[in-house]
Amino acid sequence: MSDYGHDLVFGSFTTPRNDDPDRTVGLAVLAEQVGLDLVTFQDHPYQPGFLDTWTLLSYVAARTDRVHLSANVTNLPLRPPAVLARSVASLDLLSGGRIDLGLGAGAFWEAIEAMGGQRLTPGQGVRALEEAIEVIRQVWDAEARGGVRVDGEFHRVVGAKRGPAPAHDVPIWLGAYKPRMLGLTGRRADGWLPSLAYLQPGDLAKGNAIIDDAAREAGRAPEDVRRLLNISGQFSATGRGPLQGPAEQWAEELADLALSEGISTFIFAGDDPDDLRRFAGEVAPAVRELVAAERASDSATERTPARTPAPEPAPVVSPTARTARPKVVGGAFAVVPTPDDGRRRSDRKVWDESARPTGPVPDPTRTYTAHEQANGQHLVQVHDHLRSELAQIHDLIEQVAAGEIDAGAARSHINTMTMRQNRWTLGTYCESYCRVVTTHHTIEDQALFPRLRQRDPRLAPVVDRLEQEHHVIHDVLEGVDQALVAYVGATDGLPELRAAVDLLTDALLSHLSYEERELVEPLARLGVS
The missing domain is CATH 3.20.20.30 (Luciferase-like domain)
Incomplete structure (x- = not known):
């Protein structure tokens, strides 16, 4: 070994x-x-x-x-x-x-x-x-x-x-x-x-x-x-x-x-x-x-490496995820949600961010095992993958604008992405992580939001708001798809296509930051399995 x-x-x-x-x-x-x-x-x-x-x-x-x-x-x-x-x-x-x-x-x-x-x-x-x-x-x-x-x-x-x-x-x-x-x-x-x-x-x-x-x-x-x-x-x-x-x-x-x-x-x-x-x-x-x-x-049991292992690196993240990811260890809660830097590309607003509810304040005296903290870290990693896909979409649109690929090819590529295949109404975390990566979760286990409501009713307003935003993101994604279809028939539709992607960028980055802010600690405290 x-x-x-x-x-x-x-x-x-x-x-x-x-x-x-x-x-x-x-x-x-x-x-x-x-x-x-x-x-x-x-x-x-x-x-x-x-x-x-x-x-x-x-x-x-x-x-x-x-x-x-x-x-x-x-x-x-x-x-x-x-x-x-x-x-x-x-x-x-x-x-x-x-x-x-x-x-x-x-x-x-x-x-x-x-x-x-x-x-x-x-x-x-x-x-x-x-x-x-x-x-x-x-x-x-x-x-x-x-x-x-x-x-x-x-x-x-x-x-x-x-x-x-x-x-x-x-x-x-x-x-x-x-x-x-x-x-x-x-x-x-x-x-x-x-x-x-x-x-x-x-x-x-x-x-x-x-x-x-x-x-x-x-x-x-x-x-x-x-x-x-x-x-x-x-x-x-x-x-x-x-x-x-x-x-x-x-x-x-x-x-x-x-x-x-x-x-x-x-x-x-x-x-x-x-x-x-x-x-x-x-x-x-x-x-x-x-x-x-x-x-x-x-590290806490019998197996001791020949020397102290190098620290586990942060997961590779998109440039849009601007926070370093610390190694998950036991003790105080250390998973850092990705902050919203406040930058926006679009003048359109798909929701009122000031109306977002907040969950209960974590107990500052509570400690968390490495396994518990990994639950919140999983959420951040799934989101980092979605952020990387967002960067891919921007790159694809620029390739379309430069004539390197056609809009149909870009649309086909986007349709294979996790964010497009994800059923947003069930929650990004379970659909993108639990369903694909964790083998032991049943269909009932994947109903993340209902289980969070049940285990801590104080989270109900946050969960309700997140579900509403999932529906909105689905519609915004449909808008990008419609703009790509329109661009096939009218090449002067590039400004509309870029505007649709800008709106998706604002909505998705804002939502992912909000979801991490409100859920990384409850996922550790309440568990998902």
Whole structure:
């Protein structure tokens, strides 16, 4: 059992197909929009059906603002390490510190030879990779005296000038499966990046043991090596096998991999945009909560990590959610509702905010368990996903305005979003979280608002008002849809379309802040299960 205490990271693994470059880039942009942390592409320079991965990474870096980017993994035999080091550092500087480096020793040697690369045996590949890591790190060490000096068996770089230094400490992750590569990972790398499809039962535990031993022998801590994993599967209504089932099954299985095998970065391999949205919006938040709850529980019981785990990071949120999310721990109530900053885009008012009722004042002497506080945190996370979808809608409308997509495509995309599918009259929290993520809630349990009324009648005015606002939001969403339909037939309807989206923005952000303000504490105090 290994949990190295790393923060959780979720990413995408997209095929760099060149038959539809806009779609390939669009999937990377979508990954950022739905809240993923990392975008990766495989690197096979000999594959004529693929875009060149390094060129693609550069282009995607210019089209995104937040996500980290990496090859998964870089084909080292066809990319000289000294040049690669400068390429990585340059793009890291240009992107504001968002480039990571996955490296592989090489495969498909006939294709590599056909492209001018040198065929290596497995042992030679490991030695060449270790030399390359040394070259790369010396190039990045711009403050050291003298030039780069690596006079190796496969890579000879003697006297090359150092620099530039990357904008951040670029991690080096190795795609490794065999003992020699795993040993190199423990000695020299910052991360282990295998693919689950290529592993047999027990391989993760065996690999971790080899990496841990090699790290200790090199004077490092096992926790110095992040454990990443490429995963793939299918979403379905019922479970049919590992990562073959509903989102809640995925979440439980990935949480188990995090807690028992030390995996802290999950990279989803798939080119279906709906699967990407589901992985980001349903699976990732649930895994974070399951792991956080287990870590909080374990810290008070028998399991003690090798060192104090790093603090669990705040969930990734849209720029519209401007409050940092603290880790949920027991004690005083610490879940912070997202404040309403008061900014409005539209002159229209769909309700009187001053007439909103407030609930009972919380007891300042009461304490809450981590599990209780997680209930309120779940609500905030569901809302953060809705805020990220709102940002996507604005981006889609600007794409329509620029002629990059048509209104029909934008409408189709919006109709797949959680906010469009959500039955607002039943409450965002249950429809978006309980129904999808939590497996043990019955239909009666999902009737969140009636249960809150029953458990604390003082909340009845607040619940009544929230239900009224849910109906209004439904109508405002219908207005956006109608404006999109009208725009199809009359392209001069762009001002009306933007006005409809502005009204939705005002209504939704205001409502979500109000709902969090009034419900995060009652959810902890009264429970939802």
